[in-house]
Amino acid sequence: EAGVTQFPSHSVIEKGQTVTLRCDPISGHDNLYWYRRVMGKEIKFLLHFVKESKQDESGMPNNRFLAERTGGTYSTLKVQPAELEDSGVYFCASSEGLAGVGDTQYFGPGTRLTVL
Amino acid sequence: AQSVTQLGSHVSVSEGALVLLRCNYSSSVPPYLFWYVQYPNQGLQLLLKYTSAATLVKGINGFEAEFKKSETSFHLTKPSAHMSDAAEYFCAVSRGGAQKLVFGQGTRLTINP
DSSP states (O other), X not given: OOOOXXXXXXXXXXXXXXXXXXXXXXXXXXXXXXXXXXXXXXXXXXXXXXXXXXXXXXXXXXXXXXXXXXXXXXXXEEESSOOGGGOEEEEEEXXXXXXXXXXXXXXXXXXXXEEO | OOEEXXXXXXXXXXXXXXXXXXXXXXXXXXXEEEEXXXXXXXXXXXXXXXXXXXXXXXXXXXXXXXXXXXXTEEEEEESSOOGGGOEEEEEEEEOSBSOOOEEOOOEEEEEEO
């Protein structure tokens, strides 16, 4: 079974440009999460989809970030316009969504974004 | 609000020695606790998780962790370190179900030959 995949693995853009990150979750997983790790800091939650709906977007830093999940399958995270402080590693994770137990989140390899 | 503190951003041990990575949490509700590992150039992989069953949790690659409510701790141990254990380790907490994870700062483990 394929794991969580993310594309691209690396992206280098200039300040003010737009970048779109893509995440393909494990097939059948209703829950999809985005996290970010800025260099030297902890991994922080950005948002959570249940199927195509945003369940929790409390971690989104500002309105330059737009996340979508088309048809409850893959997800994209767009940063427009990018700023220097957006540099970091963006992780995607997915889970089945088992209520009442510690649902295991399976992580992708991450996209390393560098804004110059 | 939940938070996680990992004591020591870098830990170095000799091959064959005990590995102890510390994690303390704060949570307003009974937590679910996780340890993830990230090997170089890879994503995060689940080592083990605590979900209110046995307090001593065994994971992959010989790792285990003990949930101690009185100490609000969930330290990760391995009796004998291998060179292949060199990686970054993350402790995380959630409130259960399909909930977001709150991570500690990570501990980079180095194994000396």
